[in-house]
Amino acid sequence: MAISLYKPFDTLNFSKQQCFLTGEKLTSTEEEISVFPVWLMQEYELHDQPFKLLDESMSTYKDMKLPCSNLTYANGIEPLEDEIRAAFLKGYDAVIEVPQTKLFQWIGKMIYGILFNEIRIGIRQQKAYNEEFVFSQSLIHKFSNLHIMLQSMIIPVEFDGNLPWTICVFKIESEQDLFNYRDEINTLTFSLGMKDFGIVACLQDNGANALYHKEILEKIGQKALHPIQFEEICGKFFYSNYLFNRLPEYTIMPTADTIYIEPMPLRGMxxxxxxxxxxxxxxxxxxxxxxxxxxxxxxxxIKDPDNPLSFLLDQEGNLKAPASVELPSN
Structure with missing residues (x-):
């Protein structure tokens, strides 16, 4: 008998009485986890920091929760958090050793957690107006695939062919340990800067954005970036993923012991x-x-419309060293 997948987007079921990852019924309201890892909130004192939602309402980092069974937490979430925490607190050299699938799971869990909270707010608002909650089919398709891939935290999943995402880790040279988080839910784009590293991720592009930015990525390699340079590369990825015009399709094949996920060609017809x-x-x-x-x-x-300001490259197209970056004087 094939492994079964939980598909909340088929019925738009986002109840807090069911585990977000497995759909199993919860026995207590205390069976929940923070969307943002507790260790991360402690490290940067984020608990009471404001977090703006898509409807412009404000929450706090600590108030963003996900219903999660004790079993899912023990078998999937906790081991992942322990591994990520150990690497992230050590810094860049440890982070680049973390398998891409683990980074995807960790980033994806946060993105899905935000999405889960956004959807519940949307459903509640529509209900107040006696209106049916309407969800774009393309977004349902995209978010459903994300959720299926996240189940790799608790069931065996093999990603065949190209990985479904682009995740790049950069070394940052900074005198301060600045925490900087960004996401764009509709395009599943994410960036994080902390310690001496930064991550930018496009969670469902089948690696297309990495190819799109291949030239600059090759120039950077493992060289350190100034924080303003890292933000520039983030801007490039956030914008290019907005321009990405495909809705990736995947062949998902459950077997008795493994789920196989393979991207279909992006070009299609x-x-x-x-x-x-x-x-x-x-x-x-x-x-x-x-x-x-x-x-x-x-x-x-954009003083020069054809050549926007860049702190990454000099006029010859070479990567600038962090020490040579001339910051604007405010």
């Missing part, structure tokens, strides 16, 4: 490029947001 046209003005707006700590405004960023 279309000759259209995988990414829509890059527009420097829009990219500049993205960078303006990412560079807020340095006070840069759009006018400065």
């Amino acid at each position: 279309s000759n259209k490029p995988l990414f829509d046209m890059w527009q420097n003005k829009v990219y500049g707006q993205v960078l303006e947001n990412f560079w807020k700590p340095w006070g840069l405004i759009l006018f400065e960023i």
Whole structure:
């Protein structure tokens, strides 16, 4: 008999009485976990920090919860958190040794946790107006695939062919240990900066964004980046994943002992490029947001519309060393 998968998006069932990962009925309201790991909140005193949701309402990091059975926590979540915590607190050299699947599970669990809370708010708001909760079919498709892949935390899953995601880890050279978290739920894009490393992830692109940015990624390699350079690379990925115009499909084959997941070709029947046209003005707006700590405004960023401001590359296209980065004077 094949392993069965839990599919909450088939019925849009996001009850807090069921485990988010297995669907099993919970016996207590205390069977829940924090969306953001407790160790991470403790490390950066995030518990009471505000967290803005899509409807512009505010929550706090500590109030974002996921219903989770004790068994799921013990067998899947806790071992993963222990491994990630040990690596992340050591820094870049340890993080690059963490298997990509583990990084995906850890990032994906947080993204799904935020999504779970967003959906419940949406359902509650629509119910207040006696309206049915409407969900885009393309988003259901994307989020359902994410949830299926996350079940690799508790059941054997083999990812055949290309991995379904792009996850890049960068070394950051900074005098301060700054925590910087970002996500874009609809495109499943994520970035995190802490200690001496940064991560940027596109959770369902089959590696397309890594290919799109292949040239700059090869120039960076394992070289250290200044924080403003890391934010620039994040801006590139967030924008390119917004331009990514495919809805990835996967062959999902459950067997008696393993679930096999294989990406289908992204091009499909279309000759259209995988990414829509890059527009420097829009990219500049993205960078303006990412560079807020340095006070840069759009006018400065796209002063030359054909060559937006860059702290990553010099005029010859070579990677700038962190020490040579000239920060704007506020």
